[in-house]
Ligand SMILES: NC(=O)C1=CN([C@@H]2O[C@H](COP(=O)(O)OP(=O)(O)OC[C@H]3O[C@@H](n4cnc5c(N)ncnc54)[C@H](OP(=O)(O)O)[C@@H]3O)[C@@H](O)[C@H]2O)C=CC1
């Protein structure tokens with residue numbers, strides 16, 4: 001039985017300690033703080049007594065503060081292990097006693113990914129925490145560990161092997177994983193995120209080792225509150241949830257979509273500085289209609305066709321209520337890779353009652369608008385002076401279109417109904433026109449303009465003559481030579497965005513875009529492409545991916561204590577991102593800044609989103625910090641090792 005001063009430890013799971021009896025200690029003498037030490041009730045006696053971290057309250061505040069918990073929140077805690085390690089929600093309430101919590105020592109310490117430092121444990125730590133003999137004599141720096149791991153990872157030629165090496169590292173030594181990812185973000189993003197995460201999801205059952213998130217299936221119906229309590233961390237700030245029905249452009253991957261919430265949340269931490277223990281990946285498993293997976297002996301999900309209608313709605317509703325009840329109303333829920341027949345409805349249903357946003361509809365819109373604002377500096381004109389054609393009228397396409405129309409309306413004063421007329425869409429049946437209105441899905445209707453029927457993209461391009469062509473179809477190689485050449489005949493600098501992921505689904509490659517436009521295209525893509533040489537010149541292209549937006553947006557919502565997501569926050573995020581694109585970036589054809597700067601960029605996005613939350617009266621963290629950028633930066637998780645005394 002676990003206890004905290006006599007209380008069942010299970011009721012105090014905020015400490016994230018799963019074994020041992022906790023002794024709670026008051027602060028010994030300022031500025032040193034000791035909260036609790038764990039004394040073993042197991043066979044190893046006092047050897048399981050844990051890492052005593054002593055630190056000054058000031059150090060905690062200076063080094064670590066994640067967003068303050070609010071006073072009435074259920075998640076308000078008196079200290080907590082994360083505070084000590086600089087991971088947890090800091091509190092600004094001086095009256096709250098800071099705690100030091102002991103966790104594990106000896107062998108279990110080496111097996112705990114949150115605290116393990118591998119060969120970086122110092123001599124003193126080896127003595128203090130029963131590690132002598134369990135490690136070789138050498139003591140190495142975290143920098144050397146990074147160097148070694150990068151060398152190891154680079155030896156793998158197969159992307160999926162690199163992915164698995166990174167996942168293994170995350171399971172073994174979380175801080176080292178994040179240090180690697182942060183220090184080598186441009187090299188490792190394609191490993192932990194698109195395109196490799198797509199293949200990982202397709203093969204998730206085969207490569208499955210450890211659960212990395214919560215699996216909530218129809219079997220858990222009626223028990224979701226209990227399921228949430230099984231997760232070892234209780235102070236959750238961000239949830240990314242999928243039902244796996246539209247994973248990237250790869251279709252229904254059922255329960256194996258889990259790779260996406262896991263990947264997105266690792267970016268929340270690496271790119272946006274949200275502490276890892278505050279992130280919860282969730283996959284809702286209502287079955288899959290993917291025959292291949294249903295017949296795959298290694299498939300890890302429910303072996304049934306997808307539940308729909310009432311059964312589906314009830315499970316999601318139970319989940320949404322349980323989340324609010326468990327983590328409070330300020331937990332951010334990011335809907336990810338739901339199919340469009342559910343995605344729009346879920347956003348409409350839960351937008352007014354929960355802090356939710358749909359990354360595919362809203363995050364993508366925000367990143368694309370940012371790219372377009374930057375691209376205008378290269379192609380000239382205002383947004384309203386351009387004509388847009390989309391291939392793909394689903395979540396991403398119509399989400400982007402709506403935000404562009406909104407921004408045009410703000411800039412020109414024209415009603416959104418008017419500004420929408422500059423935006424055209426092609427779906428699998430051809431150009432969306434008024435004559436197709438009957439039976440058209442609701443999210444396509446605003447884009448049904450007066451025009452004679454056009455059944456394919458090339459003809460639509462020739463008829464509409466767009467200045468900007470955006471691929472959001474999930475259908476690879478649909479921007480053919482004829483399509484790009486047509487764009488290049490009536491545009492000096494055609495803007496071509498091939499947003500679909502992973503690389504196999506990209507509407508065209510960077511090489512094709514530059515070659516077919518004779519080097520004149522302004523090109524960006526959802527998944528990264530290497531620089532391309534054409535006619536003696538090297539062309540680098542940007543990555544138009546919502547990964548630029550959601551980490552900073554999430555940080556901004558959290559630090560302001562926002563209770564709802566508002567379109568104006570997405571516009572603020574777009575403008576903040578566009579402002580980070582330098583003249584130098586633009587000169588080399590880039591409409592996005594490099595990812596190597598992403599943490600600074602995220603802090604700026606966070607600050608502008610938070611400022612908007614305050615302006616709109618949606619922020620609850622009062623008073624508003626004076627310098628929101630500095631505050632956002634100070635709240636960001638650092639993967640540097642902590643010293644265990
Ligand atoms: N870069 C980024 O940050 C992001 C990229 N994406 C990518 O965008 C793609 C689409 O996602 P999403 O909008 O959610 O998907 P949806 O399923 O909601 O929409 C897809 C749309 O593409 C249309 N379509 C499919 N195939 C063709 C084709 N061959 N020709 C013309 N139209 C076609 C569909 O037509 P119909 O309606 O007739 O079926 C539908 O309108 C995915 O690959 C995803 O990875 C998504 C989010 C973010």
Ligand SMILES: CC(=O)C(=O)O
Nearest residue numbers: 248337360501545546
């Ligand atoms: C990037 C992303 O969210 C997608 O492709 O679905």
Ligand SMILES: [Mg+2]
Nearest residue numbers: 336337359360
């Ligand atoms: Mg997505």
